[in-house]
Amino acid sequence: MTTASTGPATLTATDLSLRFGGTRALDGVSLRLTRGVTGLLGPNGAGKTTLLRVLATAVPPDGGAFTALGHDPGTAAGRLALRRTLGYLPQTPGFHPEFTAFEFVDYVAILKELTDRGARLREVRRVLEAVDLSEVRGTRIKRLSGGMRQRVALAAALVGEPGFLVLDEPTVGLDPEQRMRFRELIAQAGEGRTVLLSTHQTEDVAMLCHRVVVLARGRVHFEGTPADLTARAAGRVWSSTERDPNALAGWRTGTGSFRNIGDPPTGAELLEPTLEDGYLLTLDGESAEVTA
Amino acid sequence: MRGVAQTATRGLPADLLRPLVPPVWRGLPRRALTTAGGLGLLLAGTTRLPDHAPDAELGRLVLRLTALTGALGLAFLLDDPARNTTATTPVGRPRRTVLRLAFVAPLAALWWAAVLLLTPAPTRPALGPATLEAAGTACAALALATIAVRFTQAAEVGRSTAVWLGTAAAVAVLVPNRWGLLGTSQDPYWAATQVRWAVVLGATVTLSVLWTPEPLRGRPHGHGPGRLGPSWSRPSE
Numbered sequence: 224m225t226t227a228s229t230g231p232a233t234l235t236a237t238d239l240s241l242r243f244g245g246t247r248a249l250d251g252v253s254l255r256l257t258r259g260v261t262g263l264l265g266p267n268g269a270g271k272t273t274l275l276r277v278l279a280t281a282v283p284p285d286g287g288a289f290t291a292l293g294h295d296p297g298t299a300a301g302r303l304a305l306r307r308t309l310g311y312l313p314q315t316p317g318f319h320p321e322f323t324a325f326e327f328v329d330y331v332a333i334l335k336e337l338t339d340r341g342a343r344l345r346e347v348r349r350v351l352e353a354v355d356l357s358e359v360r361g362t363r364i365k366r367l368s369g370g371m372r373q374r375v376a377l378a379a380a381l382v383g384e385p386g387f388l389v390l391d392e393p394t395v396g397l398d399p400e401q402r403m404r405f406r407e408l409i410a411q412a413g414e415g416r417t418v419l420l421s422t423h424q425t426e427d428v429a430m431l432c433h434r435v436v437v438l439a440r441g442r443v444h445f446e447g448t449p450a451d452l453t454a455r456a457a458g459r460v461w462s463s464t465e466r467d468p469n470a471l472a473g474w475r476t477g478t479g480s481f482r483n484i485g486d487p488p489t490g491a492e493l494l495e496p497t498l499e500d501g502y503l504l505t506l507d508g509e510s511a512e513v514t515a
Numbered sequence: 516m517r518g519v520a521q522t523a524t525r526g527l528p529a530d531l532l533r534p535l536v537p538p539v540w541r542g543l544p545r546r547a548l549t550t551a552g553g554l555g556l557l558l559a560g561t562t563r564l565p566d567h568a569p570d571a572e573l574g575r576l577v578l579r580l581t582a583l584t585g586a587l588g589l590a591f592l593l594d595d596p597a598r599n600t601t602a603t604t605p606v607g608r609p610r611r612t613v614l615r616l617a618f619v620a621p622l623a624a625l626w627w628a629a630v631l632l633l634t635p636a637p638t639r640p641a642l643g644p645a646t647l648e649a650a651g652t653a654c655a656a657l658a659l660a661t662i663a664v665r666f667t668q669a670a671e672v673g674r675s676t677a678v679w680l681g682t683a684a685a686v687a688v689l690v691p692n693r694w695g696l697l698g699t700s701q702d703p704y705w706a707a708t709q710v711r712w713a714v715v716l717g718a719t720v721t722l723s724v725l726w727t728p729e730p731l732r733g734r735p736h737g738h739g740p741g742r743l744g745p746s747w748s749r750p751s752e
Contacts, residue, residue, distance in 0.1 A: 241733060281602045282668075285733035297731060306605045313599040317670045319542050320596065327597070330538040334604035338530045379600055 232257055233417040234278070234387070236289035240441075241273055241282070248273040249284065250441035260413035262428030262449070263421040264502055265438035271421045272314050272391055274438060278419065279311040279389040291387050292417070307336065310385030312393050314421075316376035320365035324356055324375045327364055331379040350378040353408060369396045377405070381412065388418040394427060406431055425499040429453075435498075437505050445505045449498050456496030456504050461487040471507055531606060532614075539614045544591040547673060548619070551588020552626050555581045559633040572699055574638035575645065579697070581630050582649035583684055585623065586656040590680055591673030592619060593660040598670040608664070609727045616657075623653065640700065644709055648696075651715040656680050658719035665726045 234256040241249040248270045265271045276282045278289065280296045288297055292308055295301035318327055328347045337343040351360050354374040364372060373396055380388060390409065394402045409431055412418055422428060428435050428449060435452050437445035445452055463481045466473040470483035484500050487493065558581045562569055569577075592615055595601070595608070602608070627649055631639060639645075659679050663672035692698040696715065698708040 279603045281599075283730055283733045299731060302731065303605055306603055306607075309603055311600075311603045313602070315599060317596045317599045319538075321541065322538070326538065326541075330542075330597075331601060331604065333531065333534045333538065334601055334606040336531065336605050338534060340534065343534075376600055 234289060234291040234419075236278070237287055239274070239277060239284045239287035239289060241277060241284050241286075247441050249277065251287070252438070252441065252443055253287075254436055254443055254446055256417050256419060257434070258413075258415060258417055259433040260409060260418040260420055260431050262432035262435040263419060263438060264423075264425065264428060264435060266506065268440075269438045270441040271438055273441075275311075275389050275391045275419065275421055276313075279309060279313075280306055281311070281313075305387070308386040310380035310383070310388045312376050312380040312388075312390045314391040314395075316372070316379075318364045318372065318375065321363060323361050323363055324351065324367065324371075324378075325360040327375060328378045328382055332382045335383040337383055346382055346384075347378075350381045353381065354378045355404060370398065370401055373397060374401075377408070381408075386416050388412055388416060390418065390420045392421055392423065394422065394424060402427075425497070425502055429498045437502060439506055452501040452505065453496055453498045454501065456484060456500035458493060459487065459504060460484050460494045460496045460500050461491035462494050463491065472503055535606065535611075535614065539611055540618060542595065542597070543615060543618065544594045544673060547591035547594070548588045551584050555584040555588075555626065555630060556633065558584060559630040562634050562638045568635040568637040571638060571640045572701075574634055575640040575699065577638075578630070578634065578640065578645050579648060582627075582645075582652045583680075585626065585630075585649070586652040586680060587677050589619070589623070589653050590656040590660055590676035591671075592616075592657065593664050594671040594673045596670050599668075607729060609729065612727055644700075644712075647709060647712045647716065651696075651712045651719070652680075652684075654716055654719035654723065655683065658722045659683075661723045661726050665730075 232255045234254075236255075237253050239249050239252040240247070250270075252270075252274060263271050263274070273282075277284050278291065280302050283296075288295070290296075290301075291305055294305040294308075296305050319330075322330065325347060328351060329343065332343045332347055337346060348357070348360075351357050354377050356371065356374055356378065359367060359371060364375060367375065373393065377390075377393055380390065393409070394405050397405060406427065409418060409420060413431070413433075420427070420432065432449055434447065435445070435449050436443055437452070445455075461467075461483050463473075463483055466475075466481045467483040467485070467488070469485060469488070471485035473481050473483040476482050482494065483491075484503055558577060562574055562577050593612060595611075598608070627646065631642065631645075656676065660672055660676045663669065663676050669675070687696050690696070692702050692708070693704045696708060696711055698704050702708070
């Protein structure tokens with residue numbers, strides 16, 4: 224399902240910074256995205272949502288700059304041009320609860336300047352079908368479940384075929400079947416487009432993304448392919464019958480043995496690393512969650 | 516379907532207005548507006564209850580309370596539960612705000628006219644100063660809501676704005692008449708009070724006009740969301 228990287232950079236960010244009071248949410252973030260799905264990983268408070276909000280033009284940065292799809296959002300004309308080709312799913316999407324799913328997505332389509340009524344209504348039907356909400360399209364949003372609302376928000380992000388899609392934890396609150404459906408959708412969306420996907424689910428990144436960025440404390444700690452991130456843990460994951468006190472992290476697996484990551488002792492039984500192992504080792508020292 | 520964005524006409528503002536009107540109208544915080552409007556009319560109607568019409572100073576007090584009630588309703592005008600989801604669309608928040616104002620301004624003017632008509636003639640104070648005070652109070656509510664939207668990420672700023680407006684009104688009551696906004700027509704400071712109301716009106720309109728557009732650059736470091744008080748939200752990360 225992993226999407227392929229194609230072509231030159233579609234987004235280039237240089238030294239982005241943003242502070243909230245005394246908190247430095249972004250601290251000199253530079254990155255480069257190409258077409259395809261890029262995963263953004265990081266612990267809570269890493270600055271993922273802030274970075275996505277900046278790249279989606281929801282908040283301007285204090286410092287630094289970026290261009291996306293050739294548009295510079297530092298100017299009014301550039302921001303408008305970028306927004307015309309942008310789809311954004313925020314971390315906590317909001318709705319007018321009295322609107323039906325169809326009415327809300329139609330409203331967003333109007334805000335995306337799709338003024339030809341016939342084409343717009345066809346497009347709204349298409350995206351609601353894509354997120355499997357056709358049957359409840361006439362239901363008021365306040366009567367929909369959390370997972371359904373999340374899909375309404377995804378439909379709103381997808382409407383108008385955006386060239387740059389920013390998705391902030393889109394699989395939160397979804398059951399495994401819905402998550403698989405989401406992965407298919409996002410993989411399709413990544414074909415020929417630039418998709419930036421923030422998630423806590425390393426398996427989402429492993430299955431979907433051609434590139435991955437690891438963010439911690441407002442800084443980029445890794446940028447590369449999922450295979451590169453996984454390779455960081457090569458030779459640093461081992462199995463033992465007891466939790467190794469020298470391991471950075473260790474947990475009992477379903478088989479009863481312990482899976483440890485860190486610097487293995489001599490003669491340890493090495494295991495095949497996963498992307499999560501590489502991620503945890505990349506964050507070593509950056510987050511208390513690593514050793515929790 | 517890749518080309519929908521291309522095949523659907525990229526609209527000019529005039530093309531957008533027609534489809535945009537129904538959803539923006541439906542998205543208005545009608546409960547807050549109608550509640551405040553209804554309470555204001557009831558309040559103004561109390562001047563007709565006594566056997567003898569109250570004097571103009573009591574009428575002025577009732578009209579001030581009525582104007583404050585209406586302004587508390589207007590404090591909710593910029594509430595937009597879908598703010599996060601629609602924040603980055605080409606038709607941005609400022610244009611939608613202007614549309615909301617275009618809906619509400621004539622209704623507010625009609626409401627104020629009804630309030631004045633409900634107040635019996637002997638009780639009704641001079642219309643000019645009373646209307647100036649009502650407009651200043653309404654614009655103060657809108658300016659406070661504009662500040663809340665501009666400097667926080669909150670989707671629904673009405674409650675916080677109403678608290679700030681109520682606080683401002685309480686402070687105004689405590690300020691001596693020679694410096695304040697709530698004098699009476701018998702005060703020697705009455706003319707100066709009207710000038711102050713004109714300043715309030717001008718300042719709040721200017722502030723709302725300046726701070727409604729979305730900024731292109733972040734603010735200088737050290738002035739982040741949350742500085743306005745604990746009830747104003749900030750981003751989760």
